[in-house]
Amino acid sequence: MLTSANGAAEREQGPGREHLDRLLNAAAQGDRDALGQLYHLTRGAVYAMALSVLKDPHEAQDVTQDAFVTVWQKAGSYKSQGSPMAWMLTITRNLAKMRLRQSARLGELTDEEWNAIPAQAPNVTPEDRAVLQDALEALSAQERQIVLLHASSGLKHREIAALLELPLSTVLSKYRRALEKLRTQLEGDDHA
Amino acid sequence: MTDRELEEMLAKALDHAAPDDLEGVLSRCGERRGNVIMLEQNNQTVSTRKPAKKFRWWMGLAAACLAVALVAGGAAGGMWYQSNRAVASVISLDVNPSIELKVNQNERVLSCRGVNKDGAVIMAEMGNGRDLEGSKLDVAVNAIVGALVRHGYLDDISSAILISVEDSNSDRAARLQAQLTATVDGVLQTAASQAGVLSQTMGVDAGLDSQAQQYGVSTGKAALVNQALALNPSLSFEGLAALSVEELHDLIRIGAPAMPIGREAARIAAETYAGTLAVDSVIADVDPELDDPRPNYEVELQYGAREYDYRVDAFTGEVYSGQKDIVSAAQSPAPQTTPAPQSTPAPQATPAPQATPAPQATPKPQTTPAPQATPKPQATPAVTDIGLDAAKSAALKHAGLSASQVNWVKAERDYDDGRLEYELEFIYNSTEYDYTILASNGSVIKYETEPVRSSGGSQSNPAPQTTSRPQTQDPSSGTADIGADRAKAAALAHAGLSASQVSRMKCERDYEHGRIEYEIEFTSGGWEYEYTIDGSTGAILDHERDRDD
Numbered sequence: 001m002l003t004s005a006n007g008a009a010e011r012e013q014g015p016g017r018e019h020l021d022r023l024l025n026a027a028a029q030g031d032r033d034a035l036g037q038l039y040h041l042t043r044g045a046v047y048a049m050a051l052s053v054l055k056d057p058h059e060a061q062d063v064t065q066d067a068f069v070t071v072w073q074k075a076g077s078y079k080s081q082g083s084p085m086a087w088m089l090t091i092t093r094n095l096a097k098m099r100l101r102q103s104a105r106l107g108e109l110t111d112e113e114w115n116a117i118p119a120q121a122p123n124v125t126p127e128d129r130a131v132l133q134d135a136l137e138a139l140s141a142q143e144r145q146i147v148l149l150h151a152s153s154g155l156k157h158r159e160i161a162a163l164l165e166l167p168l169s170t171v172l173s174k175y176r177r178a179l180e181k182l183r184t185q186l187e188g189d190d191h192a
Numbered sequence: 193m194t195d196r197e198l199e200e201m202l203a204k205a206l207d208h209a210a211p212d213d214l215e216g217v218l219s220r221c222g223e224r225r226g227n228v229i230m231l232e233q234n235n236q237t238v239s240t241r242k243p244a245k246k247f248r249w250w251m252g253l254a255a256a257c258l259a260v261a262l263v264a265g266g267a268a269g270g271m272w273y274q275s276n277r278a279v280a281s282v283i284s285l286d287v288n289p290s291i292e293l294k295v296n297q298n299e300r301v302l303s304c305r306g307v308n309k310d311g312a313v314i315m316a317e318m319g320n321g322r323d324l325e326g327s328k329l330d331v332a333v334n335a336i337v338g339a340l341v342r343h344g345y346l347d348d349i350s351s352a353i354l355i356s357v358e359d360s361n362s363d364r365a366a367r368l369q370a371q372l373t374a375t376v377d378g379v380l381q382t383a384a385s386q387a388g389v390l391s392q393t394m395g396v397d398a399g400l401d402s403q404a405q406q407y408g409v410s411t412g413k414a415a416l417v418n419q420a421l422a423l424n425p426s427l428s429f430e431g432l433a434a435l436s437v438e439e440l441h442d443l444i445r446i447g448a449p450a451m452p453i454g455r456e457a458a459r460i461a462a463e464t465y466a467g468t469l470a471v472d473s474v475i476a477d478v479d480p481e482l483d484d485p486r487p488n489y490e491v492e493l494q495y496g497a498r499e500y501d502y503r504v505d506a507f508t509g510e511v512y513s514g515q516k517d518i519v520s521a522a523q524s525p526a527p528q529t530t531p532a533p534q535s536t537p538a539p540q541a542t543p544a545p546q547a548t549p550a551p552q553a554t555p556k557p558q559t560t561p562a563p564q565a566t567p568k569p570q571a572t573p574a575v576t577d578i579g580l581d582a583a584k585s586a587a588l589k590h591a592g593l594s595a596s597q598v599n600w601v602k603a604e605r606d607y608d609d610g611r612l613e614y615e616l617e618f619i620y621n622s623t624e625y626d627y628t629i630l631a632s633n634g635s636v637i638k639y640e641t642e643p644v645r646s647s648g649g650s651q652s653n654p655a656p657q658t659t660s661r662p663q664t665q666d667p668s669s670g671t672a673d674i675g676a677d678r679a680k681a682a683a684l685a686h687a688g689l690s691a692s693q694v695s696r697m698k699c700e701r702d703y704e705h706g707r708i709e710y711e712i713e714f715t716s717g718g719w720e721y722e723y724t725i726d727g728s729t730g731a732i733l734d735h736e737r738d739r740d741d
Binding site for chain 2 (some may be wrong): 035039065068069187
């Protein structure tokens with residue numbers, strides 16, 4: 001399992017594109033260990049994408065699993081020339097959007113729903129919950145998506161722009177504004 | 193707090209909150225046909241070369257995946273870049289041998305392999321496919337079909353070759369389909385083969401690909417198997433995959449009422465009836481006639497200077513037409529042509545060698561008492577040989593299986609360690625059985641069982657285990673396992689839905705209450721269904737239907 005130290009190192013350049021590429025190609029050949037490694041390296045980002053679209057931790061968990069199963073099934077159609085992370089996140093986003101359409105549920109997340117996260121995931125600390133809750137409360141949908149993806153996937157701003165089909169300038173400005181909001185919110189929490 | 197610190201906090205929180213259930217993911221991998229994804233139906237184009245006899249064709253099956261379409265069409269930038277090394281189309285050729293070719297957009301062969309053992313034998317003639325790499329597709333197909341004809345796979349008028357083109361570009365797929373059908377047709381005409389040519393195009397469906405990979409068949413054949421399964425979900429993918437294209441095709445045409453016994457079981461049934469099972473000078477030719485009013489296998493036995501025809505019921509194994517005990521008849525002065533027998537019990541159910549009617553009238557040449565098999569009726573040379581069929585029967589008997597349950601993958605006579613042996617391999621219930629049988633008396637010299645695993649192309653199977661008794665059951669539990677597909681089919685059948693009508697299919701295999709259970713969930717029409725299926729019998733243990741909110 002990915003430790004947070006490794007995670008930070010990987011995040012600095014993103015979980016090595018070539019490494020992901022190799023893993024994805026190995027998965028395409030039926031290598032389940034490769035899929036396992038891929039899972040540990042990218043499940044945070046996949047979950048972030050699912051969560052940012054669905055705004056529902058339970059649904060996001062389901063879609064995260066569905067996404068990796070789909071990655072396994074579709075790995076053969078991945079072309080190495082692309083970005084492996086972007087490819088996986090595109091699948092995740094498609095699945096999340098389909099899920100959203102199926103459930104026709106577009107409502108915002110309530111506090112109650114967010115509070116359900118710790119019960120689902122024993123590793124979540126009060127600090128984790130606070131930062132996620134703040135991110136969700138303080139940020140707009142797009143800001144949230146951009147910040148969560150940037151933090152978890154190692155994708156560059158221009159890649160996130162391509163993935164979300166937004167102009168780079170929009171992504172940059174929303175990213176800056178989101179971080180400011182989040183910082184204010186968290187520091188507010190500290191002062192409280 | 194810096195931006196980086198803030199991001200790291202977020203990343204850590206996401207890492208902690210994200211599900212960490214690799215096991216759950218892996219348990220669903222290998223399962224094919226991404227039920228989590230909405231599937232778009234593609235029109236399957238199927239053409240046949242000989243509509244006159246039997247090949248009216250079926251409607252569409254192949255499914256293209258929406259997610260792939262979205263990925264290919266979209267966002268992540270430059271991903272559908274094609275190069276000469278990129279696979280543009282996958283072509284499979286199926287008779288019984290299955291062969292798969294991957295070609296680039298210029299229709300040059302990138303790789304070529306035999307998907308099953310028969311296919312591998314054909315490809316061995318061509319450097320295991322390497323000789324064809326870089327050649328034009330039609331040239332390669334020409335060579336392969338030529339080899340198939342040489343090996344006798346396309347001799348019969350009712351035999352058929354299926355050409356499947358899998359390509360995300362439907363225009364190109366259609367063009368290749370037409371081109372290859374013409375190529376194959378040309379080869380067959382030149383070779384005076386009367387075999388039929390079936391063809392289909394399919395959108396890229398990685399779900400189907402992984403299913404095909406799992407069962408060691410081509411994608412085209414997997415599509416065909418799914419057709420049969422859609423008609424009758426109680427059949428097993430594995431059993432269907434072992435049938436030839438011709439059998440599958442006819443089975444689909446008649447609505448797939450049940451699982452055919454297969455050619456080998458039909459031959460053994462006929463030979464048991466004819467009393468030739470222990471006679472190795474008999475040449476048998478089996479022709480499936482599943483589209484006859486009474487679906488059957490027509491078995492032709494050549495014994496001595498005569499040919500004997502038998503009809504074996506395709507589903508029960510009952511021999512309902514043909515002459516009984518031809519060996520004794522041949523020995524008696526006036527070989528009478530006996531009328532078709534009244535119904536005999538299906539002999540394939542117990543192909544124990546001693547079931548063979550002993551040829552009393554034969555001179556008994558044996559010097560050693562053969563414990564299991566009847567001695568060869570012909571005058572034999574010094575080495576006693578019980579014959580291939582008796583050897584097979586001996587192996588089956590030892591394994592506690594009947595011919596109708598297994599698929600043969602190897603049956604060879606070998607001279608090893610100064611003695612004549614039979615090397616036999618067959619597959620039953622995802623387990624490969626390897627037997628070495630002593631030719632002189634049918635005793636089992638050696639046997640092994642090995643799980644047939646196919647989680648991908650690699651053959652990294654666990655080492656074969658030599659067991660005191662072959663494993664015919666789930667090794668983890670000692671309980672037979674019907675497999676996820678049949679469990680899902682049972683749930684769907686109970687719900688009165690077809691696989692295409694449901695979404696968000698989940699299937700988990702558990703070991704609970706001392707047995708294997710499948711927990712199956714899916715949604716359809718605003719309802720969420722939950723099933724618990726008995727993993728050994730397919731019985732519905734529990735089910736629930738709730739509004740899917």
